[in-house]
Amino acid sequence: MKTYGPVITFTSDFGTNDGYTGAVKGVILSRCLDARIVDICHQIEPWNVASAAWIIASAYKYFPQGTIHIVVVDPQVGSSQRRILVVGDSELFLAPDNGILTLVMKEQANWRAYELNKKEYWLPYVSNTFHTRDIFAPVAAHIASGIKPSEVGTEIPIESLARLENQEVSTVGGVINGRVVHIDRFGNLITNISNDRVKPRANCYLDDLKVGTVNNTYSSVTEGMAVAFPASHGYLEIAIHQGRASEILKAKVGSQVALELVPALAETEKAK
Numbered sequence: 001m002k003t004y005g006p007v008i009t010f011t012s013d014f015g016t017n018d019g020y021t022g023a024v025k026g027v028i029l030s031r032c033l034d035a036r037i038v039d040i041c042h043q044i045e046p047w048n049v050a051s052a053a054w055i056i057a058s059a060y061k062y063f064p065q066g067t068i069h070i071v072v073v074d075p076q077v078g079s080s081q082r083r084i085l086v087v088g089d090s091e092l093f094l095a096p097d098n099g100i101l102t103l104v105m106k107e108q109a110n111w112r113a114y115e116l117n118k119k120e121y122w123l124p125y126v127s128n129t130f131h132t133r134d135i136f137a138p139v140a141a142h143i144a145s146g147i148k149p150s151e152v153g154t155e156i157p158i159e160s161l162a163r164l165e166n167q168e169v170s171t172v173g174g175v176i177n178g179r180v181v182h183i184d185r186f187g188n189l190i191t192n193i194s195n196d197r198v199k200p201r202a203n204c205y206l207d208d209l210k211v212g213t214v215n216n217t218y219s220s221v222t223e224g225m226a227v228a229f230p231a232s233h234g235y236l237e238i239a240i241h242q243g244r245a246s247e248i249l250k251a252k253v254g255s256q257v258a259l260e261l262v263p264a265l266a267e268t269e270k271a272k
Helices: 020-031 049-062 131-144 263-270
Strands: 007-012 036-041 067-072 083-087 091-096 112-115 154-156 170-172 175-183 189-194 203-206 209-213 226-230 235-240 256-260
Touching: 007 020, 007 049, 007 131, 020 036, 020 131, 036 049, 049 067, 049 091, 049 175, 067 131, 083 131, 091 131, 175 235, 189 256, 203 235, 209 226, 235 256
Parallel strands: 007 036, 007 067, 067 091
Antiparallel strands: 083 091, 083 112, 112 154, 170 175, 175 189, 175 256, 189 235, 203 209, 203 256, 226 235
16 A cells, blocks of 8 residues: 655645644644645745646655645635545645646646545534635645545546646747746746757747747846746746846736747757
8 A cells, every 4th residue: 555644745825924824734733743744835926826836846746755745726715616636656636626736747647536525534614715724734634644545535537627728838830839837036937838848049939029049047148138048947937137037028927938949940849
């Protein structure tokens, strides 16, 4: 039997100025004192599911096998939206069924999904507005303590899970088209165009603005200039050297990004 925990990560838009994040951790520890809780991020822009999807997809693969991940940005909390458990080859995710795991699920094929509907694993009283504390936290603790994932919910088709729209990357006529999926604390624009599709010297456009040609890093250009480059997280990034690209380039999550390949590079991309 595969076991999960005691590492439990927590990702949310809760921030740290209130007691919400601490309350969730308290519920986990009161049921599994051996749990090691790791905060991935709690400063996600409120209700920005797309940013949360990118953050967890970029971070989860660096944790040990058996890690339990709680991932919550939930504008529809309290609605009829399902609360789900998604089990992969070596990790497990607890999240609302709102597409927040879209990018994670693209990276593996052998997912299983469960709807969390076994109330005996929840807190005795469940608030309409704090399912992370009252449902996800105790379920995570029970699984970390040895309860099988299949015991905390009913299996559902993986195809039935919600997916975020406009997350696909396409190539049309030598142009690779993607989007901004996250803006980090430095104002850098993270796209969904993976590094293996990024070619040196390709022209980069943000909406209708030409950013420049693909380069190597922030300092490839002079201070205050825009640059696009394959970044450490595995995706094309657009930045201003020592400036906030989101403000200067007036970009937001969802802004369109295009890489225009020079003829030789375009032929290579078509051949893939």
